[in-house]
Amino acid sequence: MQQPKDLLSAEHLTKIFDIRQGFSSKAFHAVDDANFQLVTGKPEIFSIAGESGSGKSTLAKMILGMELPSLGQLTYKGKPIANLSKKEKRSWFYSEVQPVFQDPFAAFSPLKRIDHYLFETVANYKVVRRSEADKYINGVLEEVGLSIAEVKGRYPNELSGGQAQRVAIARALITKPSLIVADEPVSMLDASLRMSIVNMFRKLKEENGVTIIYITHDLATAYYSADRIAVMLRGWIVEMGPVEKVLGNPMHPYTQNLKDSIPQADPDKVWDKTTNLAEMEADEYTRKGCRFAGRCPAVMDKCKTQEPPSFQHDGRAVKCFLYEDAVA
Amino acid sequence: MKLLRTFILPRIVQYLIVIFVGITLTFLIPRLSPINPVDNALGRLTAFQTMSPEATVALRESLMDLYGLNGNLLQQYFSFWKRVVAFDLGPSFTVFPTPVTKLIGSSIGWTIGLLSLSIVIAWILGLILGTLAGFFPNSWWARTMENSLIVVYPIPYYIVAFVLLMLLTYYLPIFPLVGGSKGAPGFTWSYLSSLVYYGFLPALSLIIGGVAFRFIISKALTSTERSSDYVRFAEMAALPKHKILFSYLIRNTLLPQVTDLGLSLGLIFEGALITEAVYGYPGIGSLLLSAINSADYNVIMGITLLSIFGIATASLLVDLSYPLIDPRVRYS
Amino acid sequence: MHKKLLAFLAVSILTALVWAQPSGLPVDVPREELFVADQIYRYSNPGDYNLWMGGQTPHRHALMMETLWYRDQETGERLMGAAVSDPEYNDDFTTMTVHLRDNLLWSDGVPFSADDLVYTVQKINDTDGLTGSGGWKAQLNQYMDSVEKIDDTTVVFNLKESNPRFHSLFETRWNGVYMMPKHVIENIDDLATNILENPVVLGAYKPIQFDPTGYWELYERRDDWENTPAGIITGNPGPKYVMTIFYGDSAKKAIAMSRGELDVYFDADYEAFQTTLDTTPTARSWYTEFPWAYPNEVSTRQLVFNQESADGLYANKDVRWALALAINIVELQTDYIGGVAKVTPMPVPPTASLTKLYLDPMEDWLQGLQIDLGNGEMYTPYDPTIPEQIASWAEGQGYTVPGEPRDVFGTGWWKYDPEAAEKLLVNNGFSRGGDGKWLKPDGTAWKIQIISPPDENDAFRMANAAADMWSEFGIDVDLQGPERSVVDQNRWVGQFEVSTPWYSFVQASGDSWPESRGWHPQYYIPNGEDFRSKGGTNEARINDPKIGEFIDAMASVDPSSPENIQITQDFLKYFTEEMYFITTISFKKFVTWDERYWTGFPTSENPDYMPLYWFHGGKFAFQSLKPAQ
């Protein structure tokens, strides 16, 4: 059997929502014409970054099969995710693709002991025999720096946020998935704990060969851990490429703005200039032309009327007219 | 107008379906009853009168004809719809040929007056008391009030009404026994004050139960709302308690309860049944009860129809007006 | 702060309102000129005085309407209404001549005359849709060929066939053909739809005010009350105003009377009546003391068997007799009824006049009656000492018996003899199971189903007694007490085994034919269909040609003739021997009045008229009232 080249492939992926407010209603593109590929056999951490409301969570939900795309194609190992039957999803897809959610406490029922999910996953996918479940789970937990003794019989609220998130990752690892979709996995955690989770992703990629889609608004951890990054703005992927390039030397004014806005724990790098804020998020979605035009320091006239296409430039794709004339 | 298509129209279609189902049910159920209105009328007419057998048969024939009960169920159903569309609910069987609309018309004012007033009073009182109790959960009066209302709440409504009746008309003969007013209707002090006097006990009994219910709900809502961030923030800013109570707590707990109020006003048409039976109040409930007992189909259907129409319309209006009442609501 | 003020204001306004209202009656009429009568139900057609049309007659017809004759239930005598003498028939009963009073006036001052009677009869005969007089119309059409005025006070009815009872259409038990004011009605386009507000009346009272919600009506005595039949007969003006008012159930009536807001009520259950006596010292019923209630309504209570139910189990005369002998009438009459109704073994109420006509002459026959317990064992079931037994119970309770036991408590009844009952049943193949309960001849458990409407106190308590006694006797009883309309419905189609209707086989006049006629086998309808389909009254589904023979014999004779009485007695003997009904007690009514404001209401000491004031003939009770001071 020939292995498909792409582990995950998005082509012109679009998700349209209706938003109603009072007596009026608008359609908006939460994800608009997204294109990217993750290659089989080459594990990487692919970061999707952007502000809240940039469409990154919608994208994650589509990859996990929780939302259906409105337009375009999204395939996993060559199969369109939207067409998977319920049974196919349970017997195959879910063992291949696993999620890690933002809030580890919300990801587990507060009324259930947390190990319940671990044993369920083992049992449902028949990973090992029942008698070996304890041992197997212990092994997985050790990979995330925990042991079964710390976890067994405990309710989620008896664990710290970091521990709970590790359990969530351990649960995702049980089926030995090829792809983990982690949606803001560290944003609820203290800064000091974030590194341990992010480090774990790096380890999992290298040692277990898992591809991880790391969705975050924290560019620092993305820079630290990811191989590639896609920066999203109001449904658009505005800049995508290797993380060293995109974040080391951001080209899109929005990426630049994002990077500048990160407060650094370094007294030598405090901000000197002020920034512009969007007043109404929803307005930017429906704006004509470039969606960043309203607060772009380098805005040009055509930005306000035309949607910029994606330009290949300096090893990345940039969706900005500034790079129109540059050679790919 | 996408909203019209995706929200308002479906809601109106649903409204029409509800009314159709309701009307059909009200048509069918009395007809499934073993009580035949003609026999009933005949029973009434011949109860005291010695009538010759031949005359009885003749009378029966003419009554069937008069009441429009000839023809099969389907034919009756169609002619029924024809009448409904023309707002003609037919004649009453017991007081033939008085039109049902006239009977309902002369009863409904009483019920609407009594019920709407007592529902609104109970709603306001319950809301205020419940909110206060939720705001001062540890005060002795809040606890006393809660405990006593929890005991009052489960008492079947009939009993509250009956005990009040005995207390205030028999042991302490303060209130009148029966009726809705005194003397001739008119805008005179004596007539208007008699309305209050005659309506006082029925209203009181309705209010007691209503307050208990509203109190329990308001208190629960307030307790939740009280620990919310914006109340905490206002308290931290040392805003006066009454300000927090009225502009913050009540304003916020109000919204779900306005829906309730709308729906319970819609329930007016049935809510009166027991009150009116106990107090001999001349409203729609008394009318319905006697109609059920005498199998007066047309009256039963008329009232049920009105009631379905009332509740359905009330809930439609509440739904449609929600975005106007609550600035936060979004439909999705 | 202003919130408290508002609350205070609201409370004080309310208090003021409550105290400003003199708790009391809804009309502003001096209490000493007003007689307040219990209206037996709430009118759903307030203000509609067209009684030829609507069905809601009580009180209204007594106060404002007149017909030709009244039959007083208490005395059994005929009272002259609009007529001045008895009806005159020709020899073959094909014409009836009526002589009218010449001194009656309508309330607008127009004299009443033969024209009005002729007009009334013809109008009813010709108008469709008069539901209130539909029964009269059907019978007039059936019997009457023509009606003609001879002179201003004489009218002749020509009949289609011989009919000695045609006058009963104009003789009131409940009501009779109401006279129409020709000069008013002939100007009305459609009598079937007109509600006749402010009616012109022939009775002594005129409606002047009504509650738009139907709870009460106010009547004013006519100034020319001496030109009305009741005024002429009683010679007494009666109260200036009469109000009828509906308070609701017994409890409310008792409360109203204790508050001085009700002068007479129709009937109450025993408990409410006792409360009235306790709370209202001036209140009384027919007797001032035990047994209080008015016992002489012409109707009796019975347990009626559906002969075609339970595979014809109750078509067996022996079974019916056994069940009768399993009833302890003394206990029924005392424990359940409170000792206040009269006992009778036949569907003949033991009023003074009917006792004289039937119960006294038949006493010997009753005492000698024998039934076969099986194997030729003859048994005398009648116990003439029942009234004495009840009287000694009453004395044991500390009551004084006001008169002879037989006058107060009625006649003798069947012995309470479970052993005899047992013999009858065993002889018919019944047996007792291991638990002592009766099994039917087919060996299955015997369960009797009784239906009785709880709102009819006497009936329901009698049913309770039967249920208790029969279950003590070893039969399972399922007593059902649904709403009256359901009871009726079940009775009509025969969905019962035992029911508790009211019947009397004789009228106050002593005539039986009008009442027993519906039991003629020609009107018999089998179980499952409405027994009234042919107009009959035979809910027991008795299909007995012998009954037909008795009834046919009555039909051809003058109702007041001794012959008629003889046939009726024979009929009653046959019916009793067959035990078609277990008749227990006569109707009693706790018609209760308060002498605080008015006296003169008929009583046992003053039994000139019946106190059933909601009947058409109740007008004489109203008219007899005098102020208490």
Place this chain on the structure above:
Amino acid sequence: MQGDAIVEAKDLKAYYITKAYGVERTVKAVDDISVSIKAGEVYGLAGESGCGKSTLLKVLLGDFQPPLTVVEGSVAYDFEGQTKDATKLSEQDKRDIRWNKVSYIPQGSMHVLNPVRRIQDTFHDFITTHKGTSKSQSYDMTRKYLRDLGLPEKVMRSYPHQLSGGMRQRVTIALATILWPKLIFADEPTTALDVVVQRGVIQLLKDIQQKEGSTVVLITHDLGVHANLADRIGVLYAGKLVEEAPTRTILKSPKHPYTQFLINSLPTFEERSAREGIPGRPPALDHPPSGCRFHPRCPMAIAKCSSIEPKMLELSPGHRAACHLLEEPNHAAA
């Protein structure tokens, strides 16, 4: 610009004492902390969640109810010679002091503003409580203030849900500071905000502080925010103050092992070399570890760390830390 202490906590112990479901528990959320905050400075409090920083803030603000109880110590406000103990404020004191002199900026939550009240009315509620102004006066004040802060005027007529998260938080800050208080407590004002918005909020806070010379006590676990805003930083660990120094000093040369971990665990854009998070987890505060509370997680722990509680040492002027290693200069870390 910086002067005398405007608020000073001495030997403050604040415990949650609960008796839930029959079990009595004492959570020592603030255990013997002394801080002195000078007028006009921005004082940052840093630490992981559950270290007691929010509790400390509540006590400093004088806004706490049972089960939180101040067991020992005092919090002294000093407003131009007028002193008050924040732990013993009467209702009247609160009305006088709050918003006029002391204010509070809550975490950037969805629900801090009354959802069914227009922004301008909420402003009026807060202003009139302390100033007794009429509605139009309040509106004028609000309008002017929003203009000063560069916020669009149209938010006044909006309902909270119509504003974006960032705008809502900026409006909340405006609401907290409309009466120009001398002392502002800010509890994680930027958590849950996007970076770009966060930046705007921090700028706004800075503007306000600079315009009026207010004192700001800022709580956040994000040292990056502290670096941009605070003049001094105090680091809390498990209910204890472990290190305190001017911002530059503490970020450049942290002395306590915990502070060092905290700073070193942050990724930067300079290098992508592996960084480690702090091992282990913060202790539960009802049974804190003996001795130095950090010792179970401290790789440099020595014997006495587990038994003897380290004392606060003044390492240089304004730089204090509590660690046994610092008692002997040759063991000093980093």
Place this chain on the structure above:
Amino acid sequence: MKTVLGLFRYSPSFRLGAIILFLVLVLLILSFFSPYPPDKRRVVPRNEPPSLEYVMGTNSQGQDVFWMLTFAVRNSLLVAGLAVLIGRGIGVFLGLISGYLGGTWDRVLSAIVDSFIVIPRLPLLILIAAMVRGQMTIIGLGILLGLLDWAFPSKRYRSQILSLKERDFTQTAIFSGMRTFKIVSQEHLPFIIPFLLADIVSGFLFAIGMEVTLAIFGLADMNSQTIGTMIYWGNYYQALLTNKVWVLAAPIGASIIVVVGFYLVSVGLTTYLDPRTRLARLQVKG
């Protein structure tokens, strides 16, 4: 069991409610040891006020009010229990179908449910009861009441389920490979239960209230002892008018006690199962 003990220890309202319900249970069990059959009349002297011999007095039919009450409580709980079981059963079932199947199923069911909500129940109940009068047994009444009381619960369950479905842990469960049935029964039911309990109380309230109302209008099975028929017969024999208060006090008191008992237990259970207070119980966060 541990939970029940824990509840009993820590929740005063549960404790009180449980004691009340235990007493009710005792009453109910006592009915099986009654010295007289429930429908037997004239077994004791009539109209006796409460005394040592007749703890709650006797009524006008010669029945011992106390023993009557044991039967009445048993039968009323049977009626109400049946009604609640059927009503909530239908409600949960339709709510689950609507919530989980969604789409057309949801739209059709919601339309049906909304129609039923609008149809006035009391007149309908009276009408139906009037139709089947005579044949109405307590079982039948229970079923009838149940068939009328499912629309509101179903609507509420549906919205609960829709919101539970949106929560992250449902996704965790899905990705843990659990089937829908398992998710419903293991993950969602624990959240529905406190809600269900509170709802059951209101169901009892409705059923007992309706039973009493119907009985008072003479539409129930008048031969069975229920709280409603006890009140009916008490009224029939004018207990209040003739100052035989005990005859009515017993059933009225019983109806209050039963419902208050359920109410208190449900309050206790709800706070106990509420994740927020549970959190507070397990650890007080600093």
